[in-house]
Amino acid sequence: MSTLIKGSLELTGNLSLLILLFGLAMAAEGDEGTGVKTVRHVDLRQYTGVWYEYARIPNSFQDDCERNTTATYRLREDGRIEVINRCVDAEDDTIEAKGVARIVDMNTNAKLEVSFVSFLGFNFFWGDYWIIGLADDYRFAVVGVPSRKYGWILSRKPALSGEDFETVKKILTGQGYNPSDFLISKNIY
Numbered sequence: 001m002s003t004l005i006k007g008s009l010e011l012t013g014n015l016s017l018l019i020l021l022f023g024l025a026m027a028a029e030g031d032e033g034t035g036v037k038t039v040r041h042v043d044l045r046q047y048t049g050v051w052y053e054y055a056r057i058p059n060s061f062q063d064d065c066e067r068n069t070t071a072t073y074r075l076r077e078d079g080r081i082e083v084i085n086r087c088v089d090a091e092d093d094t095i096e097a098k099g100v101a102r103i104v105d106m107n108t109n110a111k112l113e114v115s116f117v118s119f120l121g122f123n124f125f126w127g128d129y130w131i132i133g134l135a136d137d138y139r140f141a142v143v144g145v146p147s148r149k150y151g152w153i154l155s156r157k158p159a160l161s162g163e164d165f166e167t168v169k170k171i172l173t174g175q176g177y178n179p180s181d182f183l184i185s186k187n188i189y
Helices: 013-027 162-174
Strands: 049-056 067-075 081-088 094-103 111-115 117-119 122-124 127-134 140-144 151-155
Touching: 127 162, 140 162, 151 162
Parallel strands: none
Antiparallel strands: 049 067, 049 151, 067 081, 081 094, 094 111, 111 127, 117 122, 127 140, 140 151
């Protein structure tokens, strides 16, 4: 099995285009009058670490991701959050995209923006990343955007319990999402 790591400076071909398109699409988000609400508060130290993608609304910038999708978050000294997204494609290659998140709402820490496009140390095309559901012990999280065009269910383990998945579906329905729009991710570890 070969491994291909695509870093922020090494992004080429389709992945670069997909990340650019993601950035453009996410930059167009921002209609806060849609009724999507974030959780009351996020402890960023507890939120950081590795998250497994349990499910997502299909999107073009993850088309090449076949399985084992993770997001790793690390607090930086400047108050931003390092983001490393990884997945495995159909050829067993690892795809990696590095980005940064910034906190938009300091009162809750639940509204963030992410960027995967960097040039000369500047980030471009910031997109919404709203934490709209979160287990008390941070074992799962639900991430969305005001338009409901994108959404992710994240878990600290590769799978969710049936009870947690039912809770997540209630959160999604309460936020105006259709749970059947989410595709369960393949996690083979």
